[in-house]
Amino acid sequence: MNKVGTIKAAVIGAWVLGMLLLFGVNSLTGSNVTAQKKKQDSPQTSSAPIPQKQNPEDFVGTETCQTCHETQFNTFAKTTHAKLTHDASWKGKVVGCESCHGAGKAHVETMAEVVANGTDPKLVHDKKIIYLAGLPSKQVSETCLQCHAGREEHNNYRRGEHWRNDVGCTDCHFAHAPDPSPARNASHTLISENLRQKPDTSVLRMLKGNETQLCMKCHAETKAQFSMPFRHKVLEGLVKCSDCHNAHGGFELKQTRLANFSASDASCVKCHNDKSGPFTYEHGPVTVEGCSSCHTPHGANNPKLLKRNNVFQLCIECHTNTHAIAGSDEEGGAPNTPSFHNLTQSRYQNCTTCHAMIHGSNSHPFFFR
Numbered sequence: 001m002n003k004v005g006t007i008k009a010a011v012i013g014a015w016v017l018g019m020l021l022l023f024g025v026n027s028l029t030g031s032n033v034t035a036q037k038k039k040q041d042s043p044q045t046s047s048a049p050i051p052q053k054q055n056p057e058d059f060v061g062t063e064t065c066q067t068c069h070e071t072q073f074n075t076f077a078k079t080t081h082a083k084l085t086h087d088a089s090w091k092g093k094v095v096g097c098e099s100c101h102g103a104g105k106a107h108v109e110t111m112a113e114v115v116a117n118g119t120d121p122k123l124v125h126d127k128k129i130i131y132l133a134g135l136p137s138k139q140v141s142e143t144c145l146q147c148h149a150g151r152e153e154h155n156n157y158r159r160g161e162h163w164r165n166d167v168g169c170t171d172c173h174f175a176h177a178p179d180p181s182p183a184r185n186a187s188h189t190l191i192s193e194n195l196r197q198k199p200d201t202s203v204l205r206m207l208k209g210n211e212t213q214l215c216m217k218c219h220a221e222t223k224a225q226f227s228m229p230f231r232h233k234v235l236e237g238l239v240k241c242s243d244c245h246n247a248h249g250g251f252e253l254k255q256t257r258l259a260n261f262s263a264s265d266a267s268c269v270k271c272h273n274d275k276s277g278p279f280t281y282e283h284g285p286v287t288v289e290g291c292s293s294c295h296t297p298h299g300a301n302n303p304k305l306l307k308r309n310n311v312f313q314l315c316i317e318c319h320t321n322t323h324a325i326a327g328s329d330e331e332g333g334a335p336n337t338p339s340f341h342n343l344t345q346s347r348y349q350n351c352t353t354c355h356a357m358i359h360g361s362n363s364h365p366f367f368f369r
Ligand code: HEC
Pocket: 060, 061, 062, 064, 065, 066, 067, 068, 069, 097, 098, 101, 103, 104, 105, 107, 108, 111, 112, 115, 121, 122, 127, 129, 130, 131, 132
């Protein structure tokens, strides 16, 4: 399936809606409120929800913008977005600068005058262009989602915690490629020197920085977790946050990533494919509650990232001997340990010496080796 094709299909529908939404909202909250209001008051445009300036003939093209914005043009030219200009499937659609900043004719006319007069542009209150850095993050994201909502990966952005908490696309992504990558202070580098992302790869996926550092800037608590004695080697650069999470949201709890919709914990299984079976004899929680019913995925003080500091404690939380916890054997809950398991004896406390295939077995219902 052609990726661009997928996006394109979505664009056709999303474009009109997106533009309506974008410019509709903008007219209420944007910096050009007065200009919009004036236009809406005039009989000519009062019935039109789309501002006059969004007429097709008001788009001037990227080359026009380039004449005054060489820096932005040069950095933009390095992004994937610049390629759309020469992509046949995007012919006739708004691409380039104006796909994000909106139609530029009014801006060009205004600024040409400003430049000709020698006026300081900073004194021009309404530059008649969408200035995304000044918009609420949800509105910035909508600009991007006009084109990006059609793909599985970003479909659910509006369902994610980032959207809900006003984290927008440009909190993580550059819109234009960064102009020379900022020199990195070594003390800000979390991962080891040899694995550190090289400066020339820092524009990977147009991310505003090394992914781990980017995420940890806001999720500072995870740095301590990934520094624990037992951990996934995220700080060392071997595993990334996005191996397990989809920063763009989704249906799963805690935005964990699914490789496919049938496996309950596919993000883990991608790397630990021996743990999820299918087994002839499945251990209930592995497939039902998932890996995090027994493991702390980020890091732990306990070997094997276990939630409890010994296996015995972990097991008896479900395999209680008291029959007190809901879900007895008959109800399909965890069966009690048999009476010959004398849990005061150390022999029986190390459960996995006997029940060694704890994630499931193809040969034994009690997970013996
Ligand atoms: C005639 C020259 C000229 C052209 C052509 C031009 N701009 Fe500008 N633009 C300016 C000037 C001058 C500023 C103010 C810069 C500043 O404040 O430092 C500006 C500012 C901007 C801003 C920031 C707005 C703000 O409120 O601060 C954006 C975004 C922008 N231009 C986008 C575009 C786009 C997109 C195009 C093409 C459609 C374009 N410009 C074409 C001269 C131009």
